Amino acid sequence: MCEECGCHTPAGGAPSRPHTHPHARGEAHDHPHAHAHGAGHAHTHDPATRTITLQQRVLERNDRAAAANRAWLAERGVVALNLISSPGAGKTLLLERTIERIRGRTACAVIAGDQFTDNDKRRLDRTGAPVVQIETHGACHLDAERVARVLPEVVRDGTRLLFIENVGNLVCPAAFDLGETFKVGLLSTAEGEDKPLKYPALFVNCRVAVVTKTDLIPHLDWDLAKCRRFLQQVNPGIYAFELSARTGEGLDAWCAYLERLVA
Amino acid sequence: MHELSLARALVEQVETIVRREGADAALAVTVSVGALSGVDREALEFAFPLASEGTSLAGCRLRVEETPVELSCDDCGQTTRPERMDMVCARCGSRGIRLTGGMDFLLRSVELGMREEGAAAGGPGRSDHV
Structure with missing residues (x-):
């Protein structure tokens, strides 16, 4: 398990949200985001992170x-x-x-x-x-x-x-x-x-x-x-x-x- | 040390964005700190986690980009970087200069963690709690 956020890949599954970040131990990974749905539906997910760029004075x-x-x-x-x-x-x-x-x-x-x-x-x-x-x-x-x-x-x-x-x-x-x-x-x-x-x-x-x-x-x-x-x-x-x-x-x-x- | 005030202002600003975008949390924030902005990088990095505690920025990473001093020369028109706070055009030696960079403390980007239910619904349903 990554110490940064506690994310990990449980047996046979994927973490609930894809994300990237540096890991304290230097291990790199990205989380695959495909999984089966118990309810038998399929869909594509919006990306679970979004980056907004701006140029805003903090003060x-x-x-x-x-x-x-x-x-x-x-x-x-x-x-x-x-x-x-x-x-x-x-x-x-x-x-x-x-x-x-x-x-x-x-x-x-x-x-x-x-x-x-x-x-x-x-x-x-x-x-x-x-x-x-x-x-x-x-x-x-x-x-x-x-x-x-x-x-x-x-x-x-x-x-x-x-x-x-x-x-x-x-x-x-x-x-x-x-x-x-x-x-x-x-x-x-x-x-x-x-x-x-x-x-x-x-x-x-x-x-x-x-x-x-x-x-x-x-x-x-x-x-x-x-x-x-x-x-x-x-x-x-x-x-x-x-x-x-x-x-x-x-x-x-x-x-x-x-x-x-x-x- | 005024960096705690600055960190609080930053957190407040990012929280507004988190709410406006209907996000869950801010995961990473990038700021740029000018060499003449009066902001100390280390003090800011120390203060930021304290200011984020208990907000939607809890645990958020802070990236700090440092921006150098830039001078625009009225005589030769060049933009140069002075050495050791000597505000003289590095190209022609004129002191007829204007500061054009290194003064600002800016919020540059916010990485938002989006709400899962909104994504799972696949629709417009980004629930707004403002």
Whole structure:
């Protein structure tokens, strides 16, 4: 008997359904499909297996939800940025400093994703912008359906810029379209310069890259030129900002860019 | 590891096909995983049996085809494969390229086990339980 599915040829008979599959022990066989019928009738059988070929995105359901989010946001004239980085790259501090600078002119809103806690929401609440925290309870990424559920709450009349701070993770969030206008990949100087090469699935999909914590460069063996080169290597033409949210270095150019997006 | 979510999405998609086709079960599923799709093959192979448990895919085989990164060059018009994530046209060296392959995670084929009674009746009687 085959260990794969328990099929075997009983004495004097054939298995009930023809099928083929590899066998664990390397024995090959195909099952003949002819047999006598007790009831004395004869017929031909349809093949008992059928193969359907297709070309269907596995994340189709997520993509549909993402397309609906995109249309919903576009109708309201909202530009949505999906911010993705490893944990600790400085997404939250960057958003705090950014919103403080521009909120007088540009109405912002934030969706913050974390596995647990609303710590980020509590920090961002101080900026005065509407903030909704999504706790994913273990999931390593946000998905479009989760975002759809909170959009009406966080996007208010007049909101122009929506920041979606994804769960800190350089791998998984890259696979899930949320309906954002574009993705922003962040990497801090405390990480390796070669992050773009190690995690290309994210960086090829970003329109913008932000190098954070530039104030630490003097204290690190970290090569900015190399990092710039690697970013251009995986994504030629990617728009890159270099800044420190702590010192404010580079924030003017970043904020001016964001405001031009909604001007 | 997001592959369990991906495996669940895959199982859900295949179950829809099993029901639509009036089949008994899915015996084998083929997917293609792009090198830039963000899907890890081994993690997916680990997660798939867990996600199939208790569904019409229980025991279903998973075949994974890996698709390489492909670039289409705006300057020379060729499609080439980059080396080591260096997105440059392998023919003319231009960086005026567009990614045309290796991004997707696709369901490519499903081998269905068809219901025996439907076959034995020889007629249209593929009973629909939807």
